[in-house]
Amino acid sequence: MPPLFDSEKCIRCGMCVRDCPAYILELDKKRDRTPRVIEEYRLECWHCGNCRISCPCGAISFEFPLYTLV
Amino acid sequence: MRVTKRDWGSLYETDVLILGTGASGMGAALKAAEKHADVLMLGKGTLESSGSLGGGNDHFMAVLDTDEAYDNVESFVDFYMKSAYGYRREQLAQWHDAFAPCLAVLDEVGTEFKPGEGGGRYRSVGFGQPGAWWLHIVNGRTIKRNLAKKIRRLNGVSVLDDIQITRMFARDGKVTGCMGFNVLSGETVAVACKTAVTCLGWHAQRAANNSTNNPFNCWFTPFTTGSYFTQAYHIGAAVINADISGRTTMLPKGWGAPGMNGINNMGGHELNALGERFMGKYDPMWENGKRRNQIMGTEQEQLEGYGPPFYMDMRHFSPEDAYHLQYVLMPADKETYLDYCAARGIDFRATPLEVEIGEMALSGMLLADERMETTVKGLFAGCNFTSFSGAMCGGYVAMNHAADDAAKYDMASLDEGEIRAWKEKDEAPLRNGAPNALTCTDFENPIRQVMDYYAGFRRNMPGMKLALEKLELIASRREKVKAKNLHELMRLHEAFDLLELCRMHLDACLQRRESGRGMYKLADYPDLDPALDKGLVVRLENGSPAYSWLEKQAL
Ligand SMILES: Cc1cc2nc3c(=O)[nH]c(=O)nc-3n(C[C@H](O)[C@H](O)[C@H](O)COP(=O)(O)OP(=O)(O)OC[C@H]3O[C@@H](n4cnc5c(N)ncnc54)[C@H](O)[C@@H]3O)c2cc1C
Ligand code: SF4
Ligand code: SF4
Numbered sequence: 001m002p003p004l005f006d007s008e009k010c011i012r013c014g015m016c017v018r019d020c021p022a023y024i025l026e027l028d029k030k031r032d033r034t035p036r037v038i039e040e041y042r043l044e045c046w047h048c049g050n051c052r053i054s055c056p057c058g059a060i061s062f063e064f065p066l067y068t069l070v
Numbered sequence: 071m072r073v074t075k076r077d078w079g080s081l082y083e084t085d086v087l088i089l090g091t092g093a094s095g096m097g098a099a100l101k102a103a104e105k106h107a108d109v110l111m112l113g114k115g116t117l118e119s120s121g122s123l124g125g126g127n128d129h130f131m132a133v134l135d136t137d138e139a140y141d142n143v144e145s146f147v148d149f150y151m152k153s154a155y156g157y158r159r160e161q162l163a164q165w166h167d168a169f170a171p172c173l174a175v176l177d178e179v180g181t182e183f184k185p186g187e188g189g190g191r192y193r194s195v196g197f198g199q200p201g202a203w204w205l206h207i208v209n210g211r212t213i214k215r216n217l218a219k220k221i222r223r224l225n226g227v228s229v230l231d232d233i234q235i236t237r238m239f240a241r242d243g244k245v246t247g248c249m250g251f252n253v254l255s256g257e258t259v260a261v262a263c264k265t266a267v268t269c270l271g272w273h274a275q276r277a278a279n280n281s282t283n284n285p286f287n288c289w290f291t292p293f294t295t296g297s298y299f300t301q302a303y304h305i306g307a308a309v310i311n312a313d314i315s316g317r318t319t320m321l322p323k324g325w326g327a328p329g330m331n332g333i334n335n336m337g338g339h340e341l342n343a344l345g346e347r348f349m350g351k352y353d354p355m356w357e358n359g360k361r362r363n364q365i366m367g368t369e370q371e372q373l374e375g376y377g378p379p380f381y382m383d384m385r386h387f388s389p390e391d392a393y394h395l396q397y398v399l400m401p402a403d404k405e406t407y408l409d410y411c412a413a414r415g416i417d418f419r420a421t422p423l424e425v426e427i428g429e430m431a432l433s434g435m436l437l438a439d440e441r442m443e444t445t446v447k448g449l450f451a452g453c454n455f456t457s458f459s460g461a462m463c464g465g466y467v468a469m470n471h472a473a474d475d476a477a478k479y480d481m482a483s484l485d486e487g488e489i490r491a492w493k494e495k496d497e498a499p500l501r502n503g504a505p506n507a508l509t510c511t512d513f514e515n516p517i518r519q520v521m522d523y524y525a526g527f528r529r530n531m532p533g534m535k536l537a538l539e540k541l542e543l544i545a546s547r548r549e550k551v552k553a554k555n556l557h558e559l560m561r562l563h564e565a566f567d568l569l570e571l572c573r574m575h576l577d578a579c580l581q582r583r584e585s586g587r588g589m590y591k592l593a594d595y596p597d598l599d600p601a602l603d604k605g606l607v608v609r610l611e612n613g614s615p616a617y618s619w620l621e622k623q624a625l
Contacts, residue, residue, distance in 0.1 A: 021115040021124055021293055022286070023253060023557055041557065044286045046293075047325070048125030049405025053211055054118070062406050064413040067282045068324040 001063045002045035003052065007034040009059035016051035016060060025051060071110045071228045078490050079251075079258030084110035084228070085476040086469070087261050089235055089248060089301075090269035092121025092294070094452040096217050097168075097465030098267045098472075100175055103224040107473035110261060112230035113270075114253065114293055114560070117218040120231075121271065122291045123458060126211040128402035129196070129204045129331055130176065130183075131459040132169040136190075140201030149199055153360075155605035156310040156454075156620065160440035161467070165455050168463035179216035182209045184394075196335040198359045204335060206394075210402030233259055234560045235270070235297060236496050239484060240305035244447035246482035248301075249489055251496065253560045258493045262484045264476040267468045268436070268444075269452035270298035272461065273317075274571050276514070276564070278429040278521050280321060285518060288326040289319055290431050295564040296571030298453050299434055303574070307444040308437035308609040310620065312571070313578035314588030315433040318365055320382070322416075323424040327404040330382075333423075334358045336395055339383040340368070341422060342376040347383075357382075362589050368427055369527050381422035392419040427527075430589065432575050437607055437620070441471040445609065448475060499553040499562055507552035510561040516544050517569050525576060530593045531583075538576045545569060574615070578606055581617050 002024065003016070012033045017025040024041040027033040037045065047068075052060040072083045088098045088111035095111050102109040113120055133146045140146075147162040184192040184206035193202040207213070221227060235250035249260040271294030276285040286292040299309050319330045320340070334357045339347045352367030353359030371377050384392050396418040400407040410416070416423055436444045436451040442464075444451050450468035453461060499507075524537035548566065553559040584599035585591040605620035 019116050019119040021119050021121075021291065023560070038557075043284055044292075046125075046286055046288075046291065047327075047404070047406045047410075048119075048291075049211070050119040050124050053125070053215065053405055062409040064325075064406075064410055067284065068287065068410065069413055070324060 001065055002037045002042050002047070003060045003062055005035045006059045006061070007031065009057045010034055011057055013056060015054040015056065019050050019054040021048065021050060022046055071108055076486065078486065078493050079260065081484070082110055082230070082259065082261040083263070083481055084108055084261060085264050086472050087247060087263035087266040088269055088452070088465075088469075089113065089238070089266065090121070090271060090298075090452070091115070091117045091229065091231070092269060092271055093123040093458055093461035094269035094271070094465035096221060097172065097462035098269055098452050098469040099221045099224065099227050100172075101466040101469035102473055103227055105470070105473040106226060107469070107476060108226050110228045110230060112233045112235065112250070112259070112261065114232065114234055116231045117221060117229050118215050121294065122273070123214045123461070124291065125405045126402045127213060127458045128207050128210045128329075128399040129458070130173070130207060131203045131457055132173055132205055133166055133201065133203055134169070134191075138202065145201055146203070153198075155622065156435045156437065158440050161438065161442060161454070164467045165460065165463050168466045169459070172459070172462050172466060175217070175220070176213070179220050180209070181207060181213055181216065184208055194335045196331050196358065197361065198353070198355050204331070206399060207402055208398050211405050230259065234563050235301065236563055237492065238266070238301045238305050240446055240449075241482070243306060244479070245305065245449040247484050249492060251556075251559070253556050256556050258489070260484055260489050262482045264479040264481060265448040265450065265472040267450045267452045267465060267472045268298060268302055269465050270294065270301065272298065272453040272456070273431040273433050274299070274568065275431050276568055277432045277518065277572055277575075279518055280326060280429040281426050282324055288431070289321060289328045289428050293564065295568040296432065297567045299436070299574065300567045300570040302436055302444060302446065302449065303610055305449070306446045306610065307449060308607050309574065310435045310437050310605045310607050311578070312432070312434040312574045312608060313582050313606055315435065316430045316575065316589055317361065317433060318428040318430050318589060319361060320364065320368065320380070320425040321428040322410060323379070323426050325410050326428070327407060327410065329400050329403045329407070330361070332395055332399040332403065333382050333384065334364075336391060337387065339386070340364070340425075341381045341383050342371050343379050344376060346376070348376070365427055365527070365589055366591070372427070378426065380425050382425050383422040384418040385420065385422065387418070389419060432571055442468040443471060448472075448479060496563070497559070498549075499551045499559055502550075502552035504550070504552070506550070508547060508550050509552060510558045510565060513544070513547065513551050513562065514565040514568065517541065517565065517572055520544070521572055525579075525590070527590050528593065529590055531580060531595070534576050534579055538573060541569060541573050541576070545573070574608065577615060578608055581606055
């Protein structure tokens with residue numbers, strides 16, 4: 001999967017959203033502004049890790065999608 | 071830099087314009103500040119993360135002029151004059167001269183290089199080169215951010231993030247500016263300039279798929295789709311070798327990550343399904359020879375049924391080397407490397423890494439004189455040199471001349487009527503409510519469908535001609551596209567440039583009747599033709615491509 005966000009660690013700074021070169025992240029108003037991947041564009045994730053590099057709180061992890069594991 | 075609001079958006083005026091904010095754009099910005107030039111750099115994404123350098127790089131190529139064998143400008147220039155087309159000796163010498171200042175900046179912003187045993191920087195050999203020109207970076211994930219911090223503070227350098235550039239402008243054979251739109255706000259921006267450095271990226275992705283069929287799961291950045299070539303071509307720049315410059319690499323199975331440079335140059339062995347090492351049949355330097363030979367060799371083994379699977383075997387490495395490769399270099403090359411390894415249970419010390427042949431990234435060069443000026447006056451080529459070093463140094467070298475020449479010209483004035491008309495056209499997909507309108511994926515996927523089917527590693531002339539007709543069909547649907555938001559409008563404009571580059575590539579391939587110089591083989595022209603040891607130049611003349619050959623000796 002593209003990035004997963006730990007809402008406990010996240011301080012809602014929006015840096016991951018800002019620096020995603022794919023423009024596929026947004027702050028989710030329904031989940032207290034925790035970032036999320038825009039579902040419709042999730043396959044555009046390059047797995048570049050820029051969101052995680054930008055995150056000041058270590059709130060981002062990755063679970064690689066099935067199509068990359070076979 | 072000056073900005074004024076207009077009824078159609080914002081008009082910027084800058085002495086020197088930098089298009090693209092990747093490694094090359096950054097090299098250009100650094101040189102601009104040294105020369106006290108007034109510059110505006112703009113591109114998609116943010117300066118901190120855009121382009122192929124965004125998620126990290128782990129090697130930087132540099133000749134350091136020591137007493138070591140081949141560590142000098144002559145060897146460097148000779149290597150590239152022999153192995154590539156379209157370079158001039160003076161250009162390569164300037165690339166060489168940029169190593170020291172670019173390395174000084176990398177040091178200044180905190181880039182750490184693996185130390186050599188006797189002091190200095192550790193270096194290794196790669197890509198069939200004669201000398202140990204590759205420095206190993208140990209904290210490569212953050213290079214782009216560290217450089218961005220410096221660049222944002224440079225006097226005279228302004229940065230405009232989040233801009234999809236849709237076209238460049240020229241008048242009387244001289245560059246005048248560019249236009250595009252902000253992908254977050256939708257605002258139209260146009261930039262008028264005296265001179266420009268184009269840094270829109272040497273490789274174009276999304277022209278082909280790897281085994282995963284996800285075009286965004288690719289080795290170079292998927293957000294660079296050919297604008298370096300197509301947008302410059304439209305205003306009169308000549309492009310070289312759009313046919314044979316396409317390239318690929320071996321990927322970790324199922325994942326678009328590079329990193330083969332580290333694996334090959336540290337001595338990884340490629341194995342076929344039977345566990346046999348085979349690259350000696352295809353390159354005297356085995357895996358660490360030319361990347362084209364590794365791909366063509368693997369492709370041949372695959373055709374003969376000796377794979378898949380293929381593997382890169384590092385089990386013979388010392389534990390320290392295997393550790394350095396997997397845990398220091400690879401995550402600096404792509405930030406998520408260790409997550410991939412964890413998900414697949416990969417340990418270089420214990421198990422070979424399954425690999426596959428990657429998708430073809432299209433490429434080429436802009437024809438440039440010894441000062442990196444293209445065939446469009448005032449437009450300088452920032453992405454003509456290869457790799458991270460070539461991008462950063464290439465931008466740096468091009469800016470040296472672009473900044474000087476800005477003194478020769480007045481500020482260009484752009485035709486605002488033309489800007490309004492283009493804006494209308496560029497935004498039309500946002501207004502298209504037709505029930506049979508095509509989405510960005512409806513439009514873009516067929517491009518790869520054509521390229522994968524007719525323009526793979528094995529192909530033929532009639533197949534490529536048919537492919538071109540099919541790309542024409544796709545082009546004929548350009549007015550039928552729709553975008554539900556700015557994100558999709560950006561993807562559509564990326565696809566427009568991609569489509570043009572694919573057409574340019576195939577049309578150029580039809581001119582070269584031989585095999586073995588690029589990464590593909592033609593069944594109808596299976597042999598290398600020594601008479602074609604030259605560059606193929608294409609230039610737009612009266613709306614059609616005009617071809618000529620560039621003799622190597624003429625360089
Ligand atoms: C993960 C990874 C690891 C790598 N590791 C190494 C390494 O260790 N050593 C090495 O030498 N090389 C490495 N490379 C290659 C190297 O990073 C690239 O060659 C180099 O960064 C290219 O820089 P560039 O500026 O020429 O192009 P790009 O990085 O493609 O930059 C072009 C910029 O222009 C923007 N752009 C393009 N078109 C448009 C448009 N129409 N409108 C607006 N903006 C646009 C793009 O978004 C991008 O920001 C690696 C590449 C990747 C992807
Ligand atoms: S890995 Fe890269 S492309 Fe994917 S969400 Fe993070 S920043 Fe965006
Ligand atoms: S960068 Fe980290 S802390 Fe900031 S919004 Fe994203 S996940 Fe949350």
